[in-house]
Amino acid sequence: MSEYMRGKHTEIQERVFDYFNSRPDLQTPLEISKDEHRELCMRQLLGLVREAGIRPFRYVFEDPAKYFAVAEAVGSIDMSLGIKMGVQYSLWGGSVINLGTKKHKDKYFDKIDNLEYPGCFAMTELHHGSNVQGLQTTATFDLMRDEFIINTPNEGAIKWWIGNAAVHGKFATVFAKLLLPTHDEKGFADMGVHAFIVPIRDMKTHQTLPGIEIRDCGYKVGLNGVDNGALKFSSVRVPRENLLNRFGDVSRDGKYTSSLPTIGKRFAATLGELVGGRVGLAYSSVGVLKISVTIAVRYSLLRQQFGPPKQPEISILDYQSQQHKLMPMLASTYAFHFATSYLVEKYSEMKKSHDEEVVGDVHSLSAGLKAYITSYTAKSLSVCREACGGHGYAAVNRFGSLRNDHDIFQTFEGDNTVLLQQVVGDLLKQYKKKFEGGTLSVTWNYLRESMSTYLSQPNPVTTRWEGEDHLRDPSFQLDAFRYRTSRLLHSAVLRLRKHSKNLGAFGAWNRCLNHLLTLAESHIESVILAKFIEAVQSCPDKNTRDALKLVCDLYALDRIWNDIGTYRNVDYVAPNKAKAIHKLTEYLCYQVRSVARELVDAFELPDHVTRAPIGLQSEPYTQYTQYIGF
Template sequence: MSEPQTDPLTTVLDGRWAEIRQAARAHVADFADVRAPGDLGIEAHRAQVLEQLQSLAKTDLPALGFDAQYGGKADVGGAVTAFGMLGFGDLSLMVKAGVQWGLFGGAVQLLGTARHHERYLRQIMSLDLLGCFAMTEHGHGSDVQHLRTTATYEDGSFVINTPDASAKKEYIGNAARDGEMAVVFAQLITGGESRGVHAFVVPIRVPGVTIEDCGRKAGLNGVDNGRLSFDHVRVPREALLNRFGDVAGDGTYSSPIESDNRRFFTMLGTLIRGRVSVAGSAGAATERALTLAVRYAEGRRQFFKPGGDEVVLLDYLAHQRKLLPALAKSYGLHFAQEDLVGKLNDLGSDAPEEEQRELEARAAGLKAVATWHATSTIQTAREACGGAGYLAENLLADLKADTDVFTTFEGDNTVLLQLVAKGLLTSYKEYFEELSPVAVARFVVEQFVDSVREKAPMLRGADADALLDCDWQRKMFEEREEHVIDSLARRLRKAGEAPFDTFNAAQDHVLRAGRAHVERLVLESFAARADDPLLSKVCDLYALSSIEADRAWFMEHGRLTPSGSKAVTAAVNKLCAELRPDARRLVDAFAVPEQFLAAPMLDELA
């Protein structure tokens, strides 16, 4: 019997790491008979996830992201892709795998040196050593630079200490039940001087470490999150992950990076794999939810046509409006994620600092937009399935609960979009620092030159054909981004003696700049793959539904007339109707393993 043919859309979606995606799909088939998370108590769920993790450890997937000399495969892109594919199933497994091999293992590999690699990496890959990533504290989540846990060098070793309740390590995956060691982020103090946040490998099942179980959460209850406190716990000097900073036996501190501030951001920049993986997993969970909702909408009927049959849900424009623009955006985010993973894989650890910062900003922005999209779209999919979507047996309830925290872990989305905007503003740095008349005059001249450059033609109602012009769409996204960043730069340049107040008052502007940048990147990634007529139409829907969602801005800034705005809405409606016959094919192309789509609400329609 011949092998079933792969849909060309799936081939495009699987992209560069198609073999990794196919292997991951094949392996999760082994999990078809496990009990659904909603049917399990916390301890049974945790035990099941650990068993699945042990099954993964027997495959090549955990080794993908580690150095070949320690038994790894040195395929960073493949590792991130594989973890993202776990988002099709029980997200507790994805998170626990991400903690073990992405965060804990990644920190040892990327922040440590040969002595740590030789001692720990093989054990981490094989699961002989289960670990945690202890960064977040009760009082400091996003503000990592001001963590309060201390690591004081004295008498040849470091003393790890939790000075007060606000310094307690919080929400630490693997800590409550299974973890044996943690990478602990703490303020390094030697010779009475603080050298900023560094990372240490610390055993946690030892005297002096207090572990509390976080208990039941809104979702992800297969992950044993815990709280860690340290009461003057001694670890050897070699416990310091010393790639970016080291302490000699006599307490002398040294680092290849002189600036404490730059060292801190360089250290954090090496750890973006987790953030990229979360974006990929959020995308997979969203694709699963859309597959469920579209399949349901293709079979469920509600209300009769006059003198005719009951109407299939997806034949209603309102239902198409719920699902198809979200589906188009999921395609765009999928391709943008593929490009991001490619950059992460190819950049290398010795990349110029400017390229590294650009990668970090892109990862931050895509994580924010992808996880917000997951939260919104999974809720929409639940609503689109009515009461059936609210039943745990139909899978969407767990998807809602499990992905909700994605918007705040691996970086709070609001903070991440500000990071993106700050990166975009670096080209204006000279104007913030040099307020001389010459600098002001040069800035004004450059703004005038920009204002007379060729712009996308203003769209009026009679120009509806221009809507499907990819160049026009791209210019609309580009001009919005440029205008928002330029006006933000001018606004912040007036900071004077109160820079915090000025920045705080402009936070809405800052967030708009970050979002406009990411939406432009998504469009570029999508358009680069839109040669196929169907994909081209889906790309049009992404572009125009995005413009429609922000049409107030485009009208306020003279890029759309009122009649042009109406034409955008009409075009979105038309595209939804034209894509309706292809909706099932578009979601099936994600190739979500069928065992993760086994919902009784779909069986009833068969």
């Protein structure tokens, strides 16, 4: 199971784990101040790159799957370190290489790679985060001096929450409206948002450069090892070559050229190159879920409480209520693992082929998986804490720090509610293509193949089938998920058309927003299940395949039962079948409990990585009592 799960990048993750295990001085203590944590985080990153010889920046371009494996492992050591690494290599470094051209790669790649050029990704502003097209920072071209002048025109345009800015960054990729001088009454032409390399500190003295103000964003709910800062620019000049000019360039005489005809297309191309951040967050969020589920399951197997009269106490995982909390979560962790592994494969394919269809597929899929998985993980961390009772509340057992550090995953790289709307936008485009005879991209094939079937009335015979073989048939499970999505999509289209007549497009969208978010989540659940079923069927070892099938069935039927009202309302499931689904879901929880230890062991997280005394593989109580001094 472990070999099948972790695949070819097991070795690089073990190198990360072994390095930090060999360096106790680089392990994050339980109690540490903000300033100490930031300095430790920088030392950890320097050690990883310069001593352990792990070069994440090279993996970003040569083997993205390897980079994401490193990111998951590093985040398991300290989530602040994982985010700081992502800022340096995926955001700052990735923006320079993906949005720049050969001259930028030649000048910056090696020094970003070896951390000689620590940098920031300055996109978010005080008044604008998700609405990147609304950014107000300006970059005005000065024809006489062949320079861009970077300005913060008002307080709302201050760059905010910029990782690496408060302490360590020497450069920033600054996103700003490109303004070119004209000879009409306006005086300038707005060419849309572009990215610029802006030095922010002196390379030798580390002093803040003239025209730049840097402030510390201070303590956060979590991730205090990351030095988030705010940046304000006052007539900061950078040479013309500092424009990252892959999608738009300015000549010496002030002429603008681009291979893309409109501001909208240039903006979409720019953001499309930055989608790796979302891929990484989805993938890393599964890593956080693996740790928390591992701790909760191991403790639930260990802890005994109550039992029959005059009988030994029983494990709390033998209680149906505890199984109901943790076993569907364990199944979801496996489901998310395979879904994000597929996402990484598609992302790697996109970076090699630059195929437009794959680009669109990855953009929508990364948005949906990032939103769905990070929201699920955030809720699950609280469930795991509660499932471990009072000992789950002890800081040493990590649920508090995991919960606090992970919480922001729901917001950065795109707020989850906004990202789900992007998924819906793509679904509506695909719906239109379906009924105008166009082709559909790979992720949406089921719409082409069976939309008409799903929108017809359910077969009155199959609505009553309640046998275990039928309910555990992957065809039934996938059909149920897709039927729900197709119904939601069709009804969303009808509602939007109806309300747009009186409210306009924006008003209609807002009126239907909750419906649209449910549609996006339903579609993403369908994709996750499809990838889980594929992983089960592709597994070469029978025993492993049988275990995965069991877990996959639990994932599918638990999701169906959680939304059983929808299926009942449209008569997709008769009352007797609904009861059978509920009964089988509880039985599958019981069956998964019998192999729960092996399932979490297959994640292959060493004790020095999980670190929680109650979640260790052996003698956890000994470790726990020693921690407090017995």
